[in-house]
Amino acid sequence: MRVPLSWLREYVELPAGTTGRDVQAKLISAGLEVETVEQLGAGLQGPLVVGEVLTIEELEGFKKPIRFCTVDVGKANGTGEPQEIVCGARNFAVGDKVVVILPGGVLPGDFRISARKTYGRVSHGMICSARELGMGEDHDGIVVLPPEHEAGTDAIALLELVDEVLDIAVTPDRGYCLSLRGVARETAIAYGLPLSDPALIDVPGPNPDGHPVRIDDPTGCDRFTARTVTGVNHEARSPIWLQRRLQKVGMRPISLAVDITNYVMFEVGQPLHAYDRSRLNGPITVRRAQPGEKLTTLDGAERVLDGEDLVIADDSGPIGLAGVMGGAHTEIADSGPDSGTSEIVIEAAHFAPVPIARTARRHKLASEASRRFERGTDPQATSAAAQRAVDLLVLLAGGTAEPGVTEVVLPYAPRTVAMAADHPDRVAGTTYGRETVVRRLQEIGCDVYGSDELIVTVPSWRPDLGAPNDLAEEVIRLQGYENLPSTLPRPRPGRGLTATQRLRRRVGRALAGAGYVEAPCYPFVSAADFDRLGLGADDPRRRLVLLANPLDDTEPGLRTTLLPGLLATLRRNHGRGAQDVALFETGLVFHPTDGATAPERLPVDRRPTDEEIEALKAALPEQPQHAAAVLSGARERDGWWGKGRPATWADAVEAGRTVAREAGVELIVRPAQYAPFHPGRCAAYTATAADGTQVPVGYAGELHPRVVAALGLPERTCAMEVDLDVIERVGGGRVTGPHVSTFPVATQDVALVVDAAVPAADVEAALRDGAGELLESLRLFDIFTGEQIGEGRKSLAYALRFRAPDRTLTAEDASAAREAAVAAAAARTGAVLRS
Template sequence: MRAPLSWLREYVDLPAAVTGRDVAERLIAAGLEVETVERLGSDLTGPLVVGQVLAIEELTEFKKPIRYCRVDVGTANGTGEPQSIICGARNFREGDKVAVILPGGVLPGGFEITARKTYGKVSEGMICSVRELGIGDDHDGILVLPPEHEPGTDAIELLELVDEVLDISVNPDRGYCLSMRGLARETATAFGLPLRDPALLDVPEPNDAGYPAHVEDRTACDRLVVRTVSGLRPEAHAPLWLQRRLQKAGMRPISLAVDVTNYVMLEMGQPLHAYDRARLSGPIGVRRARAGEKLTTLDGAARALDPEDLVITDNSGPVGLAGVMGGADTEIADATEEPLVGQAEGTTEIVLEIAHFDPVSVARTARRHKLSSEAARRFERGVDPRAAAAAGQRAVDLLVLLAGGTADPGVTEVAAPAAARGIVIGADHPDRVAGVAYGRETVVRRLQEIGCDVAGTDELTVTPPSWRPDLTDPNDLAEEVIRLEGYEALPSTLPRPPAGRGLNARQRLHRRVGRALAGAGYVEALNYPFLGPGALDALGLPEGDARRTTVRLVNPLSDEAPSLRTTLLPGLLDALRRNDGRGSHELALFETGLVFRPTGHEGTAVRLPVTARPADEEIAALDAALPRQPRRVAAVLAGARERAGWWGAGRPADWADAIEAARTVAREAGVELSVENDQHAPWHPGRCAALYAEVAGEKTLVGHAGELHPRVIKALGLPARACAMEADLDLIEEAASGVPTAPPVSSFPPATQDVALVVDASVPAADVEAALRAGAGDLLESLRLFDVFTGEQLGAGRKSLAYALKFRAADRTLTAEEATAARESAVAAAVERTGAAQRGA
């Protein structure tokens, strides 16, 4: 809604020093969204005056028609002599009044005017178009002014070129602010000034002498007012002040009748429509459209009507889409149009239809026909039903004043009885909502300022005004008090959550895992939880794989990804491919999030009530209809894991890094993973590790890690040798022994012993490590594999594993004999369990 400040001042006596920015600040503080304050004419400098064209000389010796004009500008030039002005426009003639800017003036955009020689003549100023004056986009011709203005009159004041316009974004619940009346009320309240309500008019009582009308659907149209004006001058046009107000508000002047209805709509927020009485056939009616009916609207489009459309009718059928747009057949005829048989040129009798329509009905009709209009915008957001009679009277008064018509005494009004909307609210309710002691007097005063009737003492009965359909419950009223008292007055207080209601164990583990992976050089990548069958095919998942059983969405965002994910890898691998394609080749990404695994027992979800807390049985039924949603963690790597530099050669990421990422996750839960060779899509069958942890005393598979299968890399367009890890965070949490404890710190020095064992190539290093740990006993503090060697000297199918064993006692310094004995015991256990032989022994 564009609101000129000069128009706003007509209803509120703002101090002269108040600017548009001052008003904007107050309205913003009251909860409105003022997007801009446009200062019209700020770069315009006079003299800009009314001129009368005395003579026109056509200069024909040039490529385009040029006119040399003599223009009377009164005494504005200081001499009283006519000005000589060159002009190329053709839409004016001798005797016309035009806007002339004289030398020394500056037009909008910094265009300075000087006397200069052009086309062989001296031009002493410029005759201005609408676009050059900054009041529109029309540049085809000169602005021709009404003939009643004398030459030399100040055109800046006449055309109201200097003004400030507030551009306000109106929220759907503030429909009353789509009018000068509503904005003036907010402004008056914000400045503590009285309001001159434009709707306070003397309106004649409804009678039987008015134009006949009837309403079939009283729920969709609860009020219909019809007024008639006759004896209008067809050639009458809207005066400059009315046209300029429409232009500043963002509307284009069209004809007097249309301009008046638009003006009243902007002023009062009540849309209304004018019909040419000679083109109406019988009474005006409001009903739902019938099957097969059509209507050509004012925009020239022929529309097939839907039975849900609300239409305005006469005896010939629909003549308008109710609340949206009128029909072309009953359009107001311009004086230049071909008159009807037996009718004078132009429209001389007008029937005004002013109604209150159901917002939902209008909104659906506008969307159904893809037809947005200023009237529909207002009806959708709620129009004051009691403003119809006043809006009709205002339009009648303007037509009589500006076109010399006569208001017919007949007034037709069809209205359904409306029940009073009383809201009971405690006088201290706004205080409890805001945490501020406003007091009863402040609450009552603020509610009365927005137009409410308030009765009662400690418990108030509040009747909202007819223009505020958004006020329906006590919290709406509390919000009004709070915003008018000022949001800036609300104290800043931190909430005080009760003890024990912080993050739960699952959430804490989730955060620790994210921090640990980020510290290890991984970047978190959040992806949409949707996938399609193509993504699962690219991963090479076999038929019958549990990950192929998905939850399909009823309304997916994309037909290519209609299901919820069962694994995190598709989204992460797509992010890896996209970043690699854009030049980032050293990549390490991770994600933690939910996956959705159907159990096969899901049912139809129940619709829970919103009026009260659902029963436990209803919540249980809703939970039973949901799939399992375990939280998982995944990581993907490609390119160099360690870059080359002056410190030495780099190292590409490989399967071991993916396994280490899983161990990093497990360490945050205090869980020790065991790793075994496995074959599991989408990993390489020879470079895939199954990750196990002890859950509830049982060895449980918690994830996989390793290098991706070459076919998967090719199908997804990934970098060569890309690696990935995915694990179940919930299972890892279950495997945790409880609150992680810090390792004991000994003040005694460690004793380090190395051992190299030769085993068959098929023996997992994890088995050898387990045997060493079991044999070393309690003195073993840590064990690390630091070398793997194969060669001819070991024999075919043999490998050497070198371990560093660190021994330490908590209460003493170990002797060499104790450390050696522990080492020998560890070797003996490894020899017995795995068939190892000590290298070099």
């Protein structure tokens, strides 16, 4: 919202010498985001005057049209003689009033004017365009003024070229500040000055003689005012002061009727719409659109309406998108000789925020009106805004206000909020006292009753005030956030990170130490992501938690796996020249919960009950913590130290083991088939729970070639994903350090021949169980296949390390443990010692 300081002074009598910077500091202290203060006319120096064009001579022989003009500037040049000026603009004629800067003047941007020879003539000054004067970006032609202004009049004062404009970023909860009325109220409170409210004007009461109006959708519109002005001079133009105020707030002047509605909208905060009464067919109706109805809006686009769209209609059909944009059929034509509009119907209505916001978003048609309606306007200001527009049409266009006043008002009850008088004190951690609380609430327009328990009637222009904390915030911000005491919370001694938090940090450090880079990703996905991953139609990962208001319509769901985001990040890095990439992420995934509904709103004035908390928790989606890693390119690079090697599925498998070791869990790895992995290069992780059952943990391996092609990834890209919550439960939350024995180790190697289909994990488990407590570690160091051991067979070579905690093992002890391990493997897997 752009707020000219000169306009603001009409409603608040600021102290003499107050600058825009002073007002900015006050408003920022009151909680408004004043981003900049624009200095209009900075560096502008006269003489800058109104001139009357006396003669125009067309100069020929140049690449572009050039005109040599004589201009009457009155006594501004000291002689009273006509001023000779060379100009290239074509949008003025003899007798027009223009803006002239004479030699010695300076335009914004330190553009100094002097007499100079150009195009074979001497130009004593310049005829100015709007952009050269800092009035806007229009550079197509010079400024042509109304004929009533005398030559020689000071144009700086006439055009209000010197001003300060505050640019305020209005947050969604402060829609009332999208008007001079709202900003003036905040300014008056900040300076402790009275407010001249532009909405406090005399308004005639409703009567049956106005233009007929019917509201068929009371939930979308609860108030509608219609006023009619006849005898409007369709050739009347907006005066300079009105045009300049609109330009300063960022609006382009169009025609008198439209300019007046825009002016009142910025002044009072109530959007208006003007209809040509001769084009209306029957009563004005507020209703929902019929699906498939069409409307050509003022921007010239034909729009197919949705059944949820709130529209303004007459007997011929829709004539406007309510609160967003009017229709072209009933628009007020531009002022001029071809315009015949002399009877104007003014609409001032109050629409519900949600339907307007959805319509504007559905049709991608944001407007200044929808911006205000979707934040909430003042329902009590409709009549005053309509009256203000009528007064301006009568004053500036010579119209006559019809006595008929239509005002359809649905039952309305003021909103009240009960609040303890010391509630702001408890929220802020300081003492304001009841007197200060009541005074501050009254300043923002509230009516306050009561002693210890206050009953606060909220003003109609503040729809954001609905709870005690909202009122406390108003007291705190007006008293000054900078005046709040600085206090630090006192945590109870002995508290630190939870076991879960420590595990996540250990996992991150372990993966980073293994060469992976953490890459947090957005948790949003779409069904197309699962198509590219090759997930089956019945895959549970396709069941998404859908967002009611997604940031991107193409990604409306929350992720059920970390892989889409990580793989997209890998692709982006590879596309930018990073050939060797290893990334990881730890984060939540989301699985929908069936059948549970959450309470609409938990109380803030008391602690929620256990039942309310449990109901809320039951409605939340399941959110397990996962860890995932992706890698491509070289795992070890070539160098003077030797030849490198590419990343393979084995590296992805090891990444999962690295994660599990941080929780003290040993993963069991078996072959598997699981999308999006290559069916022959995919491993499933399981872990042994306390009751001895095998619990699924995750998967790792090389991605399927079709997935690699669909995602545009490097060949042989590998990935891993595990459920950290499951790993933590299996590990029990405790990690113990290794026991260091002072006795020597006894090493025994064993090579076992098994069927090729037997997983190495099964053989390893059998060896561990058979070896007993003396086994310290077990490592698979070789896999061999060939004619020597037979077709369909493989040889697995293991290194077994034995150690006793209390003695030195003999050769017989180690051999006995080795033979027991081999016997167990033979019994469970059919293993045979390789000779």
